[in-house]
Amino acid sequence: MKTATFAQNLLSMQTELRHFAYKLTADRDDADDLLQETSLKALDNQEKYVAETNFKGWIYTIMRNIFINNYRKALRDQTYVDYTDNLHFLNLSVDLADDSMETSYDSKEIRKVVNALPKEFRVPFAMYVAGFKYREIADKLALPLGTVKSRIHFTRRKLREELKDFK
Known part of the structure; x- marks a missing residue:
């Protein structure tokens, strides 16, 4: 050209x-x-x-x-790498406790919602979150591709509704 x-x-x-x-x-x-x-x-x-x-x-x-x-x-x-001998920067006491408690609470809340889903929705969603592609999920679960996609879509929509208060 x-x-x-x-x-x-x-x-x-x-x-x-x-x-x-x-x-x-x-x-x-x-x-x-x-x-x-x-x-x-x-x-x-x-x-x-x-x-x-x-x-x-x-x-x-x-x-x-x-x-x-x-x-x-x-x-x-x-990503920060602490090169000090005594790991001074990593051992600094910063107000991370509040964040970690909040994050832990958020994770528990999300897990609770996901675990409350029926197994036929929870398993494909968990595989999707783990990094599997739709086709791989369909093959492993012996389901049609469209079924896998719709179940993941449903699960995402349900999570959005249940967790709408989260930022």
Whole structure:
């Protein structure tokens, strides 16, 4: 694909890409940054694009991968390693007791609601939360894919209703 055609295709997708970036980030400034980073990466890697393939899919994949990489980097940056000999920073007494009690209470409340669900809803939901994909859950439980999806959807809706007071 020629440079002019590539750039024109990229420019024509800016509005769609901005919407997708906003869906990923839920923040206008972050979405604009993600859009800019995606556009630059696409232009830098223009020679890797294979003509006659799905241009839109290629760009969306770049954006999604940048978002995931930025998210993982942000998680790594939040991790603190205490290099002091006596673990001074880790042993600081900070008012974490209130937070941990609140978090513990919230977890118990959530578990109580989930455990109150019938087994046919609880098991697929637990597998979904554990990271299984819909297809894997359907295969392991010998259920149709649509049944698994509807049960997980029902469970999520039920949790939303029961736990609406939680933030």
